[in-house]
Amino acid sequence: MSIFEPGQIRDIDLEQEMRSSYMDYAMSVIISRALPDVRDGLKPVQRRIMYAMLQEGITAAGRTKKSAAIVGEVMKNYHPHGNTAIYDSMVRLAQDWVMRYPLVTSQGNFGSVDGDPPAAERYTEAKMSPIAMTLVEDIDKDTVDMAQTYLADPDILEPTVLPALLPNLLVNGATGIAVGMATNIPPHNLGEVSDGVVRLIDEPETTTEELTKIIKGPDFPTGAIIYARDLPAVYGTGHGRIVMRAQVDFEEASDGKEQIIVRELPYQVNKARLLTNIAELVKDHKLEGIEGLNDESDRNDQTRIVIKLKSSARRTAVLNNLFKHTQLQLTFGAIMLALVDGRPQVLGLKAMLQHFIDFRRLVVTRRTRYLLAKARDRAHILEGLMKCLEHLDEVIAIIRAAQDERTAQRGLEERFQLSERQSKAIVDLRLGRLTRLEASKIREEYEELIKEIAHLEDVLGNPRLVDEIIKEEIAAIRKKYADPRRTQINQGEVELNEEDLIPREQVFVTLTNRGYIKRIPLDQYRAQHRGGKGVVGARRSNDEDYIAHSTTANTHTDMLFFTNRGRVFRLRTHEIPDVKRQAKGIPVINLIDLDQRERVTALIDMEEFSDSQYLVMVTKLGQIKKTPAAAYSSVRRNGLIAINLQGDDELNWVRRSSGGNELLIVTRRGKGSRFTEKEVRPMGRDTMGVGAMRLRAGDEIAGFDIVNPEGHVLVVTQNGFGKLTPMSDYPVKSRNIQGVYTVDQTAIPKIGEIVGMRVVEDLSEELMVISTSGQVIRLPLDQVRVSGRQTRGVIIMRMDDDDRVASIAGVGAAGSLDA
The missing domain is CATH 3.90.199.10 (Topoisomerase II, domain 5)
Incomplete structure (x- = not known):
């Protein structure tokens, strides 16, 4: 192809011309438009x-x-x-x-x-x-x-x-799209960046890791929260992802419903677009539990977004879904690309600071040279003026005798060996400056200039003085303009997993005699007075089924299942189905791998597994053992051995302990034994334990708990009788004895055998009593009579003729949801 130009025709290669022209265009965009300079940002x-x-x-x-x-x-x-x-x-x-x-x-x-x-x-x-x-x-x-x-x-x-006295590239960040490359540098806190500059000047060998302890992370103008997990990679390599989240909290509306309040948004989030997106997701049923959405931000850009929740909504689940599906959580893709000597480079944190320091050294050096030249020039003029003042009469005579200004200058130059600039300054001197006072001022100015020249020469000859000047100037800027950090840095993990979408709440977990398990939000039970009939907690799967075990827990804790065969299984509590109160739940064998005729006999929730915490186990026939909780940290769905059992014995009770507690064991026929836990040495998982209590013929263990010396002993019998007895009524004895009386032995035919015992630390707690027919009553313990060991107690739950109390559980302070 030929291109016609005035006066000539030139043949060119089209492909080469396109390459060359495009590269020229690309470099023009990169250098002249899109990318910041590393020096001034x-x-x-x-x-x-x-x-x-x-x-x-x-x-x-x-x-x-x-x-x-x-x-x-x-x-x-x-x-x-x-x-x-x-x-x-x-x-x-x-x-x-x-x-x-x-x-x-x-x-x-x-x-x-x-x-x-x-x-x-x-x-x-x-x-x-x-x-x-x-x-x-x-x-x-x-x-x-x-x-x-x-x-x-x-x-x-x-x-x-x-x-640029200001380290602007890091402080304000930059964003830009060039040809084939882009930059996205987050802003930072001026105080932190200034401290980082000073540290790198003082200690050039400072590593990026050490610098990140000073410059902790981006500091966005909109605040919010960032997660620190990926910051080392970003600052080390110059690129990476930074997860940002909105700053939120919870409030209660005037109608009692909960609200999520968004106070700070992630950087570069368009608030109006965010609100539209949330509204669309709610409309499309992709976000559940949201009843209303309102923007209450003020004119000063103080963000306040109100997300009103439905009564049935679980705030943690709603919030996590908002993070997952909207820009309340956003990723900042950092690419720390800037021009270095006219060429684009991706820079780590240390390199970026070092380039700024090198530039400031050059600026201070050039400024010092400029000031030195000006000072020397002024000193040169002052030297001529002082010569003039020393021979004032002669100078005046030369000037008066001259025909013109130039002749006067030449006369002064020849007489006093002056330069042309000096003679010019003398000729231009006003008469008013010939006084003694003005002459003194000129000499003082000259002396100050000599000192200044010496200082400037020292600066030029000593790089350490240049660095001190840089540090002083950056410190002055820091003092004047630095402000507190706005963006909070979270050191935790940010990735949302399935558990993050599960609300963290207190639940009531029940397991029936036939093995049906479920969890129910604790607030679905209402408090009742002593003697009430209770509410229906579960439908019996048949006439023989009833609630055998129950406990309160948090959805984010582990639940350990101990079986009659001495095995233990582990699940997260939220893995237990959440069903309606009247539903029977699902077979527990669908969750854990039980053998035939193996049943769960104890439930215990665990927040952590440590060597300083113990699990104490008691069997039906009076064996006891304790094992460090850490031994059960690796339990899986297929289970592990918790205790070795002999003959027809079964494991029925497990409690957490510190290793130095006192223990209380009560039998079904009303005997109780209190002894110190130190009498039971720690054992491994695959062991049998030692004797806890000597049982009379036909008797079995009815309950076991950790002693609180200031507490009370609660016992509940088959026929709905219950009482509280001060712990002080139970003397501390030795392990493996028959114990003392716990109820009036003559009243057992009327009140029935003991079905449950627990130690109560606070009488403001509440008690749940569950019957074999599935009735549940929740009542404050302060409505249960306090009486001695050898008494029958009072009726706390009225029973139908064919109904009996099956089990009991505590649910924390009255009116509270905390376990």
């Missing part, structure tokens, strides 16, 4: 806006000027692009939800966090912000190179970079 248009405002006197100390005038000045002399691009860049520099430390002070509508556009440039005004002045400080002292603008006018120059 500004793109060309931002730098030109700052310089144009400085040249026009639109500084922090002055008044704001029309944005249109500023844009016009930038476009006229410096930036060869449209006014829209310039104005958009200036608006971004003024938005305090975009810039951590805005470089432009705005007047008028400059947009909002909802994505509202700014008013037209003819309506708004702007000027440099106070902190922006630190970017241009000393620009008139030959600190940076000046270059011709696109006008190619030698009288109109622009800086290739600003002197």
Whole structure:
């Protein structure tokens, strides 16, 4: 293909021409438009806006000027692009939800966090912000190179970079898309970055890991929360992901319903778009449990989004689903790309700080040279003036005798060996400066200049003095402009798993005699008075089934299942089905691998497994053993041996202990034994244990618990009788004896054998009593009579003729949901 040019025809290769032209275009975009310079952290248009405002006197100390005038000045002399691009860049520099430390002070509508556009440039005004002045400080002292603008006018120059006392690239961050590359640098806290600069100057061998202890992470202008897990990779390699989450808390509305309050949004989230997205997800039934949505943010961009929940909603589950499906959780893709000597480079944290320090060293050195030259020049002039003052009469005579100014200068130069500049200064000297006072001032100024020259020469000859100046200047900026961190850094994990979507709540877990298990929110049971009939807690699967075991737990704790055969299984509590109160649940064999005729005889919830905590087990025939809880940390669905059993013995009770407690064991026929746990030595899992209590013929263990010396012993019998006995009524004896009486032996035919015992520490707790027919009553313990060991107690649950008490459980303080 041929291209015609005036006067000639030139043959070119089209492919090569396209490659060359595209590369020229790409480099122009990269260098001249899209990427910031590592030294001042500004793109060309931002730098030109700052310089144009400085040249026009639109500084922090002055008044704001029309944005249109500023844009016009930038476009006229410096930036060869449209006014829209310039104005958009200036608006971004003024938005305090975009810039951590805005470089432009705005007047008028400059947009909002909802994505509202700014008013037209003819309506708004702007000027440099106070902190922006630190970017241009000393620009008139030959600190940076000046270059011709696109006008190619030698009288109109622009800086290739600003002197930048402020480490702007890290402090305000940057974002930009070039050709084939992009940058996305998060903003940081000025105080932390300043401390990092000082640390790296003092200790150049400081590692990136050590720097991250000072510069802890991004500090976004909108606050919110970030997770620290990926920060080492981001700061080490210059790229990576940073997970951001909104800052939220919970409030109770006037109607008693709960509300999620969003107070801070992740960086760059459009609030209006977020609200629309949440509303659409609720409408499409992808977000459940939300009743209302309202934006109560104020005009000062103080965020307050109110998400009202339904009465049946579980706030943790709703919140986790909001994090999962909306921009309340967002990933910031960090790419710390900047221009270094005109070439794009991805930089780690240390490299970015080091480039800034190197640049500041160059700026301080150039400024020092400039000041030294000015000082030397002024000293040279003062030396001539002092010679004049020493021979004042002769100088006056030479000047008076001269025909013109130039002749007077030559006469002075020849007589006193002066330079042309010195003689010119003497000739221009006002008569008023020939007084003795003025002569003294000139000498004082000269002496100060000599000291200043010596200091400046020392600075140029000693790099350590240059570093001290940099540290002093960065400390001054820190003192004036640094503010507290806005973004909270969370050291925990952020990935949402299935458990995160399960609400953390107190539940009541029941297991029937025939092996049906379920969990129910604890608040579904209402408190009743002593003697009530209770509410239906579960339907019997047949006439013979009843609730055999029950406990309270948290959905996020582990549940251990101990069986009559001495085995133990482990599940997370939330894995137990959540069903309606009247539902019977599902067979427990669907959750754990039980053998035929093996049944669960004890449930215990575990928040942690440690060597300092023990599990104490008691069997039906009076054997006892204790094992460190850590031994059960690896229990799986197929189970492990918890205790070795002999003959027809069964494992029925398990309690947590500290290793030094006292224990209380009660039999079905009303005998009780209290002894210290130290009489039971720790054993491994696969052991039998030792004797806990000697039983009379036909008797079995009815209950076992940890002793609280200030507490009470609660016993409940088959026929609904119960009582509280002070623990002090039970003497401390030895292990493996028959014990003392617990109930009136003559009353056993009427009240029935003991079916449950537990130690009560606080009489404000509540008691749940479950019958074989599935009736459940919940009553405050302070309604149960306190009486001695050898008494029958009072009726706490009225029984039908064919009904009996099956089991009991405690549910914490009255009116509370805590177990």
